Amino acid sequence: MSVFSDNIRFLRHKKSLSQQSIADNLGISRVRYAKYEDGRSEPPFDVLLNISKYFSISIDLMLTLDLRKYPLEDIIKLPDNRIVLPILVDESGENKIEIIPHKASMGYLEGYSDPEYIESLQHMSLPFLRNGKYRAFPVGGDSMPPYNDRTFIIGKYVESKDDLKVGKTYLFITREGMTYKRYVGKDENGTLVSADNSFYSPYEIEWSSVMEIWEYECSVNRDELGLWNFGQPDIQGMFLSLKKDIQILKDQLNSNDKK
Incomplete structure (x- = not known):
């Protein structure tokens, strides 16, 4: 949980908040919250979810990405609380x-x-x-x-x-x-x-x-395309057109057989 600990400490300082004010909003003691920041304790899922909602940062991001490396205002959040x-x-x-x-x-x-x-x-x-x-x-x-x-x-x-x-x-x-x-x-x-x-x-x-x-x-x-088949028959196009005509003919024959 070291990434998580670094992230919540970073977010608190960035928002100029005290540990006590965050703890009060989460409904836990300051001592308990301080242990999460220090990495001495891991929050249960319900507290983790509340911390995620409090900072408006997805759980995926809180647990896996070092937020100090990225401007928070330039992060695009994906739906369904996936990674950003x-x-x-x-x-x-x-x-x-x-x-x-x-x-x-x-x-x-x-x-x-x-x-x-x-x-x-x-x-x-x-x-x-x-x-x-x-x-x-x-x-x-x-x-x-x-x-x-x-x-x-x-x-x-x-x-x-x-x-x-x-x-x-x-x-x-x-x-x-x-x-x-x-x-x-x-x-x-x-x-x-x-x-x-x-x-x-x-x-x-x-x-x-x-x-x-x-x-x-x-x-x-990475390839030089040039003028496609300039002055030359479009062999690939002819082949695909023929293949499509054959498929249409097969479909017509199958339809007639069913009748």
């Missing part, structure tokens, strides 16, 4: 954008709420991205051209599903993985998304599986 997203800045004051590496993209699903994991990531800064929390995610496949397997999408954290805008693209971090798609609409159960590649059909992502949502801000591509 601290907005980090470098020595020049630029917003740090954490980079999720391609090889460790699945590891993000386990470490996204672990402050030590996030702090271990490489980062970059872009001077035109200042207001908000940004993160760079690897994307691939052929569902969202022109982004290929060496592209990073830089997303801005979306605090509420109500902030989603029809027609814009988002990175949805779900329990199954990451998906970059265009937002179509939502209902009480989930959100309907679609790929820009017309071969892929729209589908619904259940809200219960969504852990984070990041709105597209810009992209970084």
Whole structure:
């Protein structure tokens, strides 16, 4: 509980409060509260919850993150009392954008709420991205051209599903993985998304599986794309179009057989 002890001591000094005033608000003795600050005793859950509410800081944050490292006013709280997203800045004051590496993209699903994991990531800064929390995610496949397997999408954290805008693209971090798609609409159960590649059909992502949502801000591509197939047939497009036509034909044949 050493992190917790350091945090409540830091918060008390930052707010210019006395141990007695905090203890009075918590309904405990000053001596008992002092033991929590000194690390000589651990608070039971009900007291821990009251301390969290008193300082308006989530329990996850109180127990796992050294609050002295981050400006409290720049911390974005996540729903359901989960861990927070601290907005980090470098020595020049630029917003740090954490980079999720391609090889460790699945590891993000386990470490996204672990402050030590996030702090271990490489980062970059872009001077035109200042207001908000940004993160760079690897994307691939052929569902969202022109982004290929060496592209990073830089997303801005979306605090509420109500902030989603029809027609814009988002990175949805779900329990199954990451998906970059265009937002179509939502209902009480989930959100309907679609790929820009017309071969892929729209589908619904259940809200219960969504852990984070990041709105597209810009992209970084490590490949030189040039002019796509300039003066040449679009072989991939022809193939996908043919594949789609075959699927439509199969669906029609199956429908006729049922009749």
